[in-house]
Amino acid sequence: MTGQIMFDPLVPVWVLIALAVLCALGVSVALWRGLSGWAYRGLAGLVILAALAGPVLQSEDRAALSDIVLMLVDQSASQKLADRAERTEAAAETLAASIAGRENTELRRINVPDGPGDTGTEMMAALAEAMAQEPRGRIAGVIALSDGIAHDMERVPDVPAPFHLLHTGKESDWDRRLSVTNAPAFAILGEPVTLTLRIDDTGSAPVAEDGRAPLEISVDGGEPDSYMVPVGRDIELPVTLPHGGRNVIQFVVPEASGELTDRNNAALVQINGVRDRLRVLLVSGEPHPGGRTWRNLLKSDASVDLVHFTILRPPEKQDGVPVSELSLIAFPTRELFLEKIEDFDLIVFDRYQRRGILPSIYLENVARYVRDGGAVLVAAGPDYATADSLYRSPLSMVLPASPTARVLDETYVPKVSEAGQRHPVTAGLPDQDHWGPWLRQVDVNPDAGTVLMTGFEERPLLVLNRVDQGRVALLASDHAWLWARGYQGGGPQLELLRRLAHWLMGEPELEEEALWAEATGQSMRIIRRSLSEDVGAVTITTPSGDIAEVPMAEVSPGRFEAFYDGPEIGLYRLRNGEEEAVIGLGPAAPREFVETIASDAVLAGLIEARDGGSFALEDGLPSVRNVREGRPAAGRGWIGLTPREAYETLDIARTPLLPAWAVLLLTGLMIVTGWLREGRR
Structure with a gap:
């Protein structure tokens, strides 16, 4: 029970002030005129003014509230290193028992796990949430059991009590860390790209031999190469990507004896390999309405360097024109087809037939070029069905279909075959039900490869094949240009020919047999493309060597997918x-x-601002004592809590100090006494 005097005026304050001024003037006039009762009249005025001020005695019935101590227990991944988790839990239990034994004190334990994703230890967010659930006036202190590494210090709340850190580290702790400080997302094939690595030893690390440490580098999970590299400074490493598409480069520093963890001894870098320029040789034979189709397509791609020769005048034409004037520039056949053929990624023969311009030895070299990894596309017209066909040359060794000598001048609509529905070159081509017709087709018999499109009476129209390390394609019609002109609705001529050219040049996204995965956090979407109708399950080997079998489901023709959550x-x-x-x-x-x-470096600012302290658990658990607010709350072997002396008011009672009858009695007594005093005089 407590009591205090309070005022509850019966009239506004300005009225009280005005009455006080009037009373003072009246008493002053009485004093000036020499009236002997002026003092009693003044006392009467004071009694009236005091009564109007409404003095009351307020009594409160209070119940004391306990102090609250917040204990943050760090349970993040870094707290599971060595024996930190066990020491933290033991210290938390001992501290909880110590605080429970204190009079009028409660403990609130807040476990701080890993933040979502890779956000780290969000200790300040956990503290702010805990403080929002408790009255600030009851918080006597905050104690954190942690390694001291918090990753959300920008969210520090306004802590109203001492903040203490009991960190879980040991004086002998040390760790070796590998980091990649510079790694591009893309790199040009054949050109070295520089990666910047760094190996750092932290804590009480032993001195590395010759200041160097081992480093293992592997590409796409292959056998690693080992090197000795310096510790404590940046290492610039030139890397040349072995293939197009995604290249996964893994860097590993073998675990050293005594270090805290090897979880930061490895780094993965994923770089997409792209070609700087694609070089294409286009040889056009007999002129025809679609002669510029291939040129326009290839010139529209900024990544393609095109070398184009068009044979406008056959050698057998005899009109007396000197040989030196038959062309603007000489056709460098020897240079192109013998000396520099390996520089080209694709060779296109557009309605070309043998006329003695390219000797058999050159065409034989083209066949060898294909077997060694090159690509050839034959866009055939009636020339392919003649005796001068390219098939009647050494190039027949790699061509996928032989001509029957028939040219079908019929109207037909190209169709994607069943295999073509699964092949990335023709799968998903738009508006297949509204394609316009073509008017000519060369009849061929497929000898090898895959028929992706059919024409008149379902005869082969587009045939693709792999020959040793190279690729070859045959388009048995010269009427693709009708789609470009929009003839009877047209068709996806540009998309079809673009895909065809890029498949021949080894574009990874157009591989008909491919397996890859796309990562999102710790989950991956596995994608398998195949011409087969069933691919079975995918075998997954985790970083720790565990094996998992994941069945694949077909989501579209030739495309199978599955999802997998990686455990590590x-x-x-x-x-x-x-x-x-x-x-x-x-x-x-x-x-x-x-x-x-x-x-304690990260939390040092908060600890100092709240007069707290930092202690290592390996030195023992500090004792807990009370300190006054504003005083240092930590010393040798002890931490302090600030008693808040909070309370809850159960009842309030108010008693007037001047009852009405007392005011009336005192006022009357003072006035009568003053009157009598003046009457005697």
Whole structure:
């Protein structure tokens, strides 16, 4: 029970002031005139003014409230290193028992797990949420059991009590960390790209031999190459990508004896390999309405360097024109087809027939070029059905279909075959039910490869094949240009020919047999493209060597997908039949393992601002004592809590100090006494 005097005026304050002024003037006049009762009249005025001020005695019935101590228990990934988790839990239990034994004190335990994704330890967010659930006037202190690494210090709340850190590190802790500080997302094939790496030893690390440490580098999960590299400074490493598409490069520093963890000893870098320029040789034979089709297509692609020769005048034409004037420039056949043929990514023969311009030895070299990894496309017209056909040359060894000598001048609408529905060159071509017709087709018999499109009476129209390391395609019609002109609705001529050219040049996205995965956090979407109707399950090897079988489901013709949640961060190997792929899950450098040495450096500002302290658990658990607010709350072997003396008011009672009868009695007594005093005089 407590009491205090309060005022509850019966009239506005300005009225009280005005009455007080009038009373003072009246008493002054009485004093000036020498009236002996002026003092009693003044006392009467004071009694009236005091009564109007409404003095009351307020009594409160209070119930004391306990102090609240917030204990933050860090349970993030970095707290699971060595024996930190066990020491933290033991200290939390001991501290909880100590605070429970204190009079009028309650403990609130807040577990702080890993933040979502790779956000690290969100200790301040957990503290702010806990403080929002408790009255600020009851919080006597905050104690954090942690390694001291918080990743959301920008969200520090206004802590109204001492903040203490009991960190879980040891003096002997040390760790070795690998980081990739510079890695481009794309690189040009055949040109070295520079990656910047760094190996750092932190904590009480032993001195590395010769200041160097081992480093292993592997590409796409292959056998690693080992090197000795310097510790504590940036390492510039030139890397040349082995293939187009995604290249997964893994860097690993073998675990050293005594270091805290090897979780930060590896880094994955995923770089997409792209070609700088694609060189295409286009040889056009007899002129025809679609002669510019291939040229326009290839010139529209900024990544293609096109070398184009058109044979406008056959050698057998005899009109007396000197040989030196038959062309603007000489056709450098020897240079192109013998000396520099390997420089081209694709050779296109557009309605070309043998006329003695390219000797058989040149065409034989083209066939060898295909077997060694080159690509040839034959866009055939009636020339392919004649005795001078390219098929009647050494090039027949790699061509996928032989001519029957028939040219079909019939109207037909090209159709995508069943295999073509699954092949990325022709799969999903738009508006297949509204394509316009073509008017000519060369009749061929497919000898090898895959028929992607058919024409008149379902005869082969587009045939693709792989020959050793190279690729070859035959388009048995010279009327693709009708689609470009919009004849009877046209068709996707540009898209079809673009896909065809890029498949021949080895575009990874157009591979008909392919396996790859796309990562989102710790999940991956596995994609398998195949011409087969069933591909079975994908075998996944985790970073730790565990094996998982994931069945694939067909989502569209030739495309199979599955989803898999990776249990750990690192490099995963995928295998399905002859196809293999690798993918890295999780961040290249998990935030929880960037800094693993326990320290109070991050929380130092908050600790100092709230007069708290920092202690190592390996030195023992400090005692807990009370300190007054504003005083240092930590010392040698002890931490302080500030008693808040909070209370809850149960009842309030108000008693007037001047009852009405007392006011009337005192006022009358003073006035009568003053009157009598003046009457005697």
